Amino acid sequence: MPPTPPRVGQPRLLLVGAGHAHLHLIRHHHRLEAAEITLVDPGSFWYSGRATSLLSARHSPAEIRLDPVRLASRFGVKVLRGRLAHLDPAAGIARLEDGRALDFSLLSLNLGSCSPCPEPCTPGPGVWGVKPLPRLLALRHRLEQEFSRGRTPRLVIVGGGPSGVEVACQLRELARRHGAHPEILLVTRGQQLLEGAPRGAIGWLMRQLARREIEVRFGLEVTGHAANGVTFTTESNAWGEDSLQWLAADHVVHAEGLVPPAVVERLGLPLIPHRGLAVEATLQCPGYPDIFAIGDCAAMLHHELPRLRIYGIRQARVLLDNLAARLSGDPLIAYVPQRRALAILDLGAGQGLAIRGHHWWGGRLALALKTHLDRRFLRQYRL
Incomplete structure (x- = not known):
């Protein structure tokens, strides 16, 4: 042509x-x-x-x-x-x-x-990336169906950065809206969440996650999917025939980076x-x-x-x-x-975490600022 x-x-x-x-x-x-x-x-x-x-x-x-x-x-x-x-x-x-x-x-x-994702396994858990964004909407609809049937799926979120933290918190909020209480596990290959964030911000965030019964495991390198779960290695056991370990999951959300x-x-x-x-x-x-x-x-x-x-x-x-x-x-x-640069995490339940360099603050005021900035941006392009 x-x-x-x-x-x-x-x-x-x-x-x-x-x-x-x-x-x-x-x-x-x-x-x-x-x-x-x-x-x-x-x-x-x-x-x-x-x-x-x-x-x-x-x-x-x-x-x-x-x-x-x-x-x-x-x-x-x-x-x-x-x-x-x-x-x-x-x-x-x-x-x-x-x-x-x-x-x-x-x-x-x-x-x-x-979002990069390892290949799904059949049979295996549902595999979801944070981008393209309609995938998150599809995941929400899937979980709403499962919650409505009384199911409590095991949810694993891979990635300890802002996206992984937000996804874990928002999944707990979605479950709360439906009266469900699934297991939510956040795993990361690193030794802390939000690499490079102020220590105080990380401590505040870990307390928030504990209150919401979101478990966090560090030092896990997810390598793929298997029947009813994911495979992973740890730094201390990364080589050899017995290096792969297994973690139960019904849905896996990959939020390790873009x-x-x-x-x-x-x-x-x-x-x-x-x-x-x-x-x-x-x-x-x-x-x-x-x-x-x-x-x-x-x-x-x-x-x-x-x-x-x-x-x-x-x-x-x-x-x-x-x-x-x-x-x-x-x-x-x-x-x-x-x-x-200012980054503000939406943690659901009316809470936000704002970080800029060595400065941070968490709570409702942080989320209110994010809401204001989001509305201001979208208002420019809505006709």
Whole structure:
């Protein structure tokens, strides 16, 4: 299929993915009016800041989902529904999974991330990742059915970072709403939760988990799934025929971290292994000044950033400036990551945990601040 021709004499800006950054570009499209803008949208935008509260049923899908098509139409941006399959960077052609070929003068990739999961085992436990977010909704529906039948499934959450902690707490909240009391076990390969967090915050969190009867086990490396459970190793028993041990589970939620989507391997662009598309401080891919990448799919050459949405939101402003500069021929600016970022965990039951550098506070005020920030972000894009 031949590429679609742009209007004569007008550069074509192709935005692939409807993440935080591209929503920002659409809302400020007047800065890019020199180009014809097309958004390739794989579906609805799910706001990750409320992902785990979707699991506990505190928020409905409608409360965390935005419609990029409606937003783009409001601002005169063309939208194509589809997913990127391949890229010819030198020729300036993007190919979608359905075979369509789109040419571009400028390209911005905002492809998001996904949760890596070991292969399921049959028969075996239900296996769930925290991304894509509709998987959490599917897990909620499954557990609600089981709770309604009087079942008490054994739930194992893998990962001791913010996502794992939130999932464990929100699963307990979901069970409480249904009068159920399943076993909930949070396991991590590390020796503490929230690696790098202040000691006081970790102590406060451990007390919260104990009150909710969420067991935590450290030093466990989950290796796969087996009948009615998962297999794991420990640091003291990591080799040999008897290294694998077994842990009972009816459902396993993998929240160990996020990785770029598999498509980044097929784009012919420079990569940083296990981190994503390599980008300069200007957010350009090395060697390809007209191709930009941002958010979870991108990895800065000189900074290793945690996958927090605040970085993608801050990068969006630099991306907008640099795309406009590329269109006008002006100098580009560098994105300088902030040294400390505020992260607020939603622990359910009206409790939150806010951490910024060495400072932290837990309780209802932390969750109230998170609620305010979430509402403010979503309000910008609801029409």
